[in-house]
Amino acid sequence: MKRITQQAGFTLIELLIYVAIFATMIGAVVGLAVLASAQKTTSQITADVNYQGEATMALITQTVRQATAIASPAAGNSSGNLTLTMANAVVNPTAFGLVNDGTTTRLQMSEGSPAINNSLTNNRVTVSNVSFTNMSLPSTKGSVQIRFTVTYRTTSQRQELQFSKVFTGAATIP
Numbered sequence: 001m002k003r004i005t006q007q008a009g010f011t012l013i014e015l016l017i018y019v020a021i022f023a024t025m026i027g028a029v030v031g032l033a034v035l036a037s038a039q040k041t042t043s044q045i046t047a048d049v050n051y052q053g054e055a056t057m058a059l060i061t062q063t064v065r066q067a068t069a070i071a072s073p074a075a076g077n078s079s080g081n082l083t084l085t086m087a088n089a090v091v092n093p094t095a096f097g098l099v100n101d102g103t104t105t106r107l108q109m110s111e112g113s114p115a116i117n118n119s120l121t122n123n124r125v126t127v128s129n130v131s132f133t134n135m136s137l138p139s140t141k142g143s144v145q146i147r148f149t150v151t152y153r154t155t156s157q158r159q160e161l162q163f164s165k166v167f168t169g170a171a172t173i174p
Helices: 012-066
Strands: 067-072 082-086 094-100 105-111 116-119 125-134 143-152 164-172
Touching: 012 067, 012 082, 012 094, 012 105, 012 125, 012 143, 012 164, 094 125
Parallel strands: 105 125
Antiparallel strands: 067 082, 082 094, 094 105, 105 116, 125 143, 143 164
């Protein structure tokens, strides 16, 4: 009589179950990696917009505080441009306004005559809705309210790549 021995190994059903569990685990890991990458991109975009907006606002307010007078806009008026009279002749006048360089709209600072132009933002963002409001009272040297929007530049329709922020501030000539 021949004896039948069992061979060690896996059955087909056991193999299918193991493959299904492995595939599910791999899918979960890939899904988490995609989510982490999207979150990293969103964080970088937000940080870039915040950094450029805050740095630009700080430079404008610091420059206003160093000015001797607000040349334009006139008291009580708003404009997309701000012109300051400066004590230092090398940087007099100093002006802020939008400029389109063909790829994006940037906030620009012009100093002196002839003007030396400096872009305050880079090509990763677009600046819009710039408003300088002269809030000066008759007995003061001048105060200005500043408002602008910084938008991340992207050609993608993905929601996580769409980000804008409005920055507001004010400065007074001491």
